[in-house]
Amino acid sequence: FFTSSQSVHNLLFTVLGLVTLVVGLWGLINKESFAQEKINGIGTDPMLLFTFLGFILALLSLMGCVGALRENMCLLRTFSAIVLVLVVAQVLAVVVLYSLQRQIEDYLRSGMLAAMVRYQDDLDLRFITNEIQTGLQCCGADTYRDWGINVYFNCSAPGVQACGVPPSCCIDPLENGTVWNSQCGVGAQKLDEFSAQSVIFLGGCMGSISRWIEQHSGVIITVVIILLGVQILTLFITAQLMRKHKQHRYFFSYKER
DSSP: OHHHHHHHHHHHHHHHHHHHHHHHHHHHHHTTTTSTTTGGGGGGOHHHHHHHHHHHHHHHHHHHHHHHHHTOHHHHHHHHHHHHHHHHHHHHHHHHHHHTHHHHHHHHHHHHHHHHHTTTTOHHHHHHHHHHHHHHTOOSSSBGGGGGGSTTTSTTOSSTTTTOOOGGGBSSOEETTTEEOTTTTTTGGGSOHHHHTTTBOOBOHHHHHHHHHHHTHHHHHHHHHHHHHHHHHHHHHHHHHHHHHHHHHHHHHHHHO
């Protein structure tokens, strides 16, 4: 029973790890991150994190699966030690996140502003920023006028985008309901809030993120508890499996005497 349970748990995590690994590799290959002109910046590519996490998760799960099937005590001990470290790290992370909410909010704001500065130059940051603004129906970090920090959207810029905002800030970014209108946010920063509210989202994303977390706090806590519970259950099953294996070895060694 313990062997089959351990194998099922690890098989599921192996599949999850491999899927994450494939997504990361697909992202790197699709963006041609391994091209000679882009290889120097691969260290900051978010897809590299997916690749690394997928590889570690798949390797760890395979270690536990092979250890359970072959009753290899060395693999099982290593697997248990790593999972225990991960559980402790996750618990500490939850405590830190809860204790340092204000500092984390400031860090997220700085990160959002940095992403806005590099919006036109980094495809990954542009995609993430667009998804956040579209999904949370927000614009900028605290207000739509934050986009003035971008050299292309700054009101002193020479281009057509001057004093504008990205189309992901627009309430209706689709032209005729089908085509993405890249010019829908042009000149939005020149508008007062009363005029702008019919064109773009006025609220910043930091406020939207805070509200989203408050609204979904129950779901977030449930997911965290389930994930920790599964890992703790895996530790328990592994410990029982090792104890059972020791008993068998002791029994057979006693019979041989």
